[in-house]
Amino acid sequence: MLSFILRRLGVMALTMLCLSLVVFFLVNLEPNLKKLAISQLDMRSSAEDLESWLQRNGYRQNFFVRYGQWLGVMPKQPNIDPETGQAVPRFSYCDEPAVARYSGVLQGDFGCSTKFKVPVGEKLVPALGATGILMFWVMAVMVPVSLLIGVLAGMREGSRTDRALSVVSITTTATPEYISGVIFTVIFASWLGWLNGSAASATNSGVTFYNFTLPVMTMAIYGIGYIARMTRASMVEVMTQQYIRTARLKGLSFPAVVLKHALRNALIAPFTVIMLQFPWLLTGVVIVEVMFRYQGFGFTLVEAAANNDIDLLLACSLVSVLVVLSTQLISDVGYALLNPRIRVQ
Amino acid sequence: MQLDNVGVLGILLGVIARFWPVWIALAIILGLSLRYKKRLGLYGHLFDTGVGIAGLTICLFWLFTAIFADVIAPFDPLSQFLVMKNAAPGAVEPDSGMAFLFGGDRLARDVFSRMVFGSQIVLVIAPTATLFALMVGTTLGLPAGYYGGWIDNVLSFLANLVLAFPVILLFYLLVTPGIRETPIPQWLAGVFFVFPVIFFATLFYTRYRSRPGLLAVQLAATVLVGGWVYVGLVFDADPLGIISIEPNELNIFVAVVFASAPGVFRIVRGLVMDIKTRDYVAAAQTRGESPWYIMLWEVLPNARGPLIVDACLRIGYTTILLGTLGYFGLGLAPESPDWGTGIKESSRLLRLHVHPALPPVVALMSFVLGLNLLADALREQSLKD
Numbered sequence: 067m068l069s070f071i072l073r074r075l076g077v078m079a080l081t082m083l084c085l086s087l088v089v090f091f092l093v094n095l096e097p098n099l100k101k102l103a104i105s106q107l108d109m110r111s112s113a114e115d116l117e118s119w120l121q122r123n124g125y126r127q128n129f130f131v132r133y134g135q136w137l138g139v140m141p142k143q144p145n146i147d148p149e150t151g152q153a154v155p156r157f158s159y160c161d162e163p164a165v166a167r168y169s170g171v172l173q174g175d176f177g178c179s180t181k182f183k184v185p186v187g188e189k190l191v192p193a194l195g196a197t198g199i200l201m202f203w204v205m206a207v208m209v210p211v212s213l214l215i216g217v218l219a220g221m222r223e224g225s226r227t228d229r230a231l232s233v234v235s236i237t238t239t240a241t242p243e244y245i246s247g248v249i250f251t252v253i254f255a256s257w258l259g260w261l262n263g264s265a266a267s268a269t270n271s272g273v274t275f276y277n278f279t280l281p282v283m284t285m286a287i288y289g290i291g292y293i294a295r296m297t298r299a300s301m302v303e304v305m306t307q308q309y310i311r312t313a314r315l316k317g318l319s320f321p322a323v324v325l326k327h328a329l330r331n332a333l334i335a336p337f338t339v340i341m342l343q344f345p346w347l348l349t350g351v352v353i354v355e356v357m358f359r360y361q362g363f364g365f366t367l368v369e370a371a372a373n374n375d376i377d378l379l380l381a382c383s384l385v386s387v388l389v390v391l392s393t394q395l396i397s398d399v400g401y402a403l404l405n406p407r408i409r410v411q
Numbered sequence: 412m413q414l415d416n417v418g419v420l421g422i423l424l425g426v427i428a429r430f431w432p433v434w435i436a437l438a439i440i441l442g443l444s445l446r447y448k449k450r451l452g453l454y455g456h457l458f459d460t461g462v463g464i465a466g467l468t469i470c471l472f473w474l475f476t477a478i479f480a481d482v483i484a485p486f487d488p489l490s491q492f493l494v495m496k497n498a499a500p501g502a503v504e505p506d507s508g509m510a511f512l513f514g515g516d517r518l519a520r521d522v523f524s525r526m527v528f529g530s531q532i533v534l535v536i537a538p539t540a541t542l543f544a545l546m547v548g549t550t551l552g553l554p555a556g557y558y559g560g561w562i563d564n565v566l567s568f569l570a571n572l573v574l575a576f577p578v579i580l581l582f583y584l585l586v587t588p589g590i591r592e593t594p595i596p597q598w599l600a601g602v603f604f605v606f607p608v609i610f611f612a613t614l615f616y617t618r619y620r621s622r623p624g625l626l627a628v629q630l631a632a633t634v635l636v637g638g639w640v641y642v643g644l645v646f647d648a649d650p651l652g653i654i655s656i657e658p659n660e661l662n663i664f665v666a667v668v669f670a671s672a673p674g675v676f677r678i679v680r681g682l683v684m685d686i687k688t689r690d691y692v693a694a695a696q697t698r699g700e701s702p703w704y705i706m707l708w709e710v711l712p713n714a715r716g717p718l719i720v721d722a723c724l725r726i727g728y729t730t731i732l733l734g735t736l737g738y739f740g741l742g743l744a745p746e747s748p749d750w751g752t753g754i755k756e757s758s759r760l761l762r763l764h765v766h767p768a769l770p771p772v773v774a775l776m777s778f779v780l781g782l783n784l785l786a787d788a789l790r791e792q793s794l795k796d
């Protein structure tokens with residue numbers, strides 16, 4: 067088991083290395099660098115100005131040297147002003163070392179956000195915290211509801227409840243966040259006026275039922291159908307097992323059979339599905355946070371991408387890839403732990 | 412200025428009347444299918460369940476809407492009628508005397524016509540992109556599952572690499588105006604669009620190797636048609652000028668194929684690993700058939716059930732992805748009538764005007780729902796066999 071986890075961690079590190087290289091390449095394409103230079107200077111700067119800005123701030127160094135510096139395996143050189151000979155930080159809002167030293171992701175320095183004009187960490191940590199709150203509530207709504215729907219539907223396969231709930235879950239899988247968001251806002255905010263159509267106030271003045279219900283509902287609804295269908299399939303399979311029949315034949319009531327015998331075995335498969343749902347939730351987070359103006363990770367990612375904020379975008383990709391890969395690992399390990407019939411090799 | 416309004420009943424009747432070619436086409440197709448359903452195999456079995464009929468009807472409805480969009484839509488999706496700015500549903504356009512059935516949007520365009528024309532964009536890109544993703548995923552998934560070993564390791568690692576990427580981030584990096592100035596979309600297109608040609612060439616070669624005459628004709632046709640489409644799509648240099656694609660559409664197309672091919676790869680690989688243990692594969696191996704013959708003519712046909720279901724779901728998912736692209740304003744032109752862009756435009760002004768948001772929302776949702784229902788019915792039927 068330990069060697070399995072270690073090998074998976076190794077593959078994970080390799081994957082992150084490859085992906086960060088790809089992202090690094092894409093954000094450093096010529097048009098993107100131009101865009102960055104324009105946003106840092108102004109629209110009317112001449113091509114020479116842009117070029118000299120890029121030159122001065124080290125964007126014209128060798129690609130691999132810069133990647134190495136970002137990663138922290140190459141020393142970052144201080145930025146020397148040619149006129150005074152003094153070391154000047156590239157961006158006034160981030161302090162940079164005046165001497166060459168290793169300062170990259172491996173050392174915990176994620177660089178400097180050119181859009182928000184702060185070090186990346188200062189922007190990213192609160193954003194991740196905000197998204198964590200959102201994710202917590204989404205999970206708290208999504209998991210119980212979908213498990214309930216799945217178990218109720220799978221309990222008696224082919225019954226009327228099963229049919230009705232299946233149609234409900236298919237419908238929710240056809241409702242991506244930007245659809246349900248619009249529909250819910252129209253119903254609950256525009257017509258009924260019960261809820262706030264924006265979660266902007268949640269960032270500053272805290273989460274309330276009034277401003278947070280719509281984003282949570284919107285995000286939960288897309289995942290519910292999928293998890294419910296997986297739970298249903300697993301429940302249907304468990305209900306055909308011999309031990310369920312034995313339990314029924316020894317005279318246990320149907321609810322007792324479902325609760326004591328079926329449920330525990332039926333919930334192993336949905337665990338994996340819920341874990342693997344995280345990558346999908348990540349896309350949902352982006353849509354919902356933009357739609358309801360909630361300043362979390364997704365909002366930061368969109369801002370970083372739209373302004374080609376190189377360091378922030380790289381940090382965002384690292385975080386999201388880390389989330390995806392570690393949930394995959396947890397789901398594999400958890401599945402093996404929950405189901406003794408599975409052995410990892 | 413006060414605009415005339417046709418009222419709720421007028422809107423309802425007007426919408427039903429505008430869709431007349433769709434109703435006729437639906438009636439013909441469904442009538443014929445019901446009449447001959449015994450002879451239609453899996454397709455005929457779809458008509459046994461309510462879910463299947465509902466799914467098929469919704470999908471066909473949008474298919475015919477896309478085909479007859481020019482007839483159905485009363486107005487041009489891009490032209491603006493100043494007086495109709497934010498007009499309520501059913502308001503009558505004074506010059507032509509025709510009603511804006513679903514009202515006018517922020518830029519005074521007819522919401523109904525935009526919804527109808529939006530179906531064209533979705534129904535062209537989503538199924539074709541899915542088809543290409545299927546080709547790429549299948550061509551790579553077959554050897555990965557069949558041979559195993561290092562081929563499998565390398566390809567699986569690459570697939571997991573793409574799958575570890577959140578889709579939205581991928582799109583933000585791959586679908587930008589900046590990247591269209593670089594040759595990257597062309598490179599990716601050049602790689603992806605070669606797969607169908609390879610696929611069909613191998614398909615024919617493995618089967619008809621012993622009949623050189625027939626094989627030559629098939630290979631020539633594959634290379635000719637494939638090459639023609641390839642030149643038209645990748646280099647935008649179709650000598651006949653029929654096939655051409657806008658750079659931004661190519662960009663979207665490539666990104667969507669890139670995002671969904673690894674999913675297909677994983678499914679095909681899993682199916683092949685299961686099927687290759689069957690007796691008929693062992694029999695083919697004993698006969699001395701070549702590995703690619705076994706993959707393409709023994710394994711693949713037996714994997715078709717799950718693949719068809721997956722393709723159905725995947726078209727739906729691609730539609731959702733296209734909507735996401737439109738919602739974030741990536742790739743598609745800002746005035747494009749597709750549903751995602753429509754939702755983006757109108758969702759910002761939801762507090763003031765609700766009506767421009769609802770038609771694209773309902774359209775996208777119903778189309779994806781139709782595909783999901785269809786996939787569900789197909790899955791049930793293919794499990795029965």
